[in-house]
Amino acid sequence: MAQAILLTGQERRRRWSPDERLEILEAAFAPGANVSEVARRFDVSTGLLYTWRRQALSVKDGPAFVSATVLDVPGNGDGCAATIVVDFANGINVRIASGALCDLAAAVMRALK
Numbered sequence: 001m002a003q004a005i006l007l008t009g010q011e012r013r014r015r016w017s018p019d020e021r022l023e024i025l026e027a028a029f030a031p032g033a034n035v036s037e038v039a040r041r042f043d044v045s046t047g048l049l050y051t052w053r054r055q056a057l058s059v060k061d062g063p064a065f066v067s068a069t070v071l072d073v074p075g076n077g078d079g080c081a082a083t084i085v086v087d088f089a090n091g092i093n094v095r096i097a098s099g100a101l102c103d104l105a106a107a108v109m110r111a112l113k
Contacts, residue, residue, distance in 0.1 A: 029053065
């Protein structure tokens, strides 16, 4: 009679929901964070973290992971207080007023990234 061995328990390949991935990526790539320490804390390989980040950043029209800081930014003196201020790494500064159309703001952001 042949024998069959059943392996039960945790699945060998783990699965993470998009929300879990986002939480892990935000922790790993926060300013001052150590990717290796975060990987150990969540029991994820560092290579997988970099793969997830590359996939998130390669999405053309979908959301991407960016760090944001909420600041109290005073107006620039022209009477138009900005609702959103975006500082790009290349030095470009974009102010989007509260009355701006969403499609226009999105088009400007896509053009400048």
